[in-house]
Amino acid sequence: MPPDEVFDAALRKFLARQRVDMRALAAELGIGRATLYRRAGGRDQVLGHVLWYLTDRNLDRAVRAAEGRRGADRITAVIGHFLNTVKDQPSLRHFLATEPEAALRILTSKRGVVQARVVEHLENLMQEEIAAGNFHPRPDARTLAFVLVRIGESFLYADAIADGEPDVEAALDVIGRLLSG
Secondary structure, three states, X not given: OOOHHHHHHHHHXXXXXXXXXHHHHHHHHOOOHHHHHHHXXXXXXXXXXXHHHHHHHHHHHHHHHOOOOOHHHHHXXXXXXXXXXXXXXXXXXXXXXXXXXXHHHHHHOOOOHHHHHHHHHHHHHHHHHHHOOOOOOOOOHHHHHHXXXXXXXXXXXXXXXXXXXXXXXXXXXXXXXXXXX
């Protein structure tokens, strides 16, 4: 995790739909670029932490919005709320539109912080439902979580991946079928 002042500055720039530029961050913070890289890592790392922070907040909201639901219905509701929130996030849409390669690399790479943590979060949610006796998946929870995240990414980031439009309803249809059958 980058130091707080680096994270805060990068988050402000991202939310303002400005490019998170390491040279500009260093100047804003009154430090040299080498110091910034040493303290915070590279641009992808800084943006990864910013995107994970926003993702984690959205996941928490999605879980709260699905309170009272159980099993596959709860899991689908969490995913649906999360995907709709992300689809409508102006700063993320701007990032995907202006820097699609960087955005996809940071958001969907197995080496990045975002995808691995989203998979872990979804796996934990499934494990809760399995432990409560509300959900009985055919594949193991880890594999299913990974597959569901990749499906969500494919439909959510369709504009950056294949010049399509984000389609949360189509993603939820496929995800619902996997979870119920």
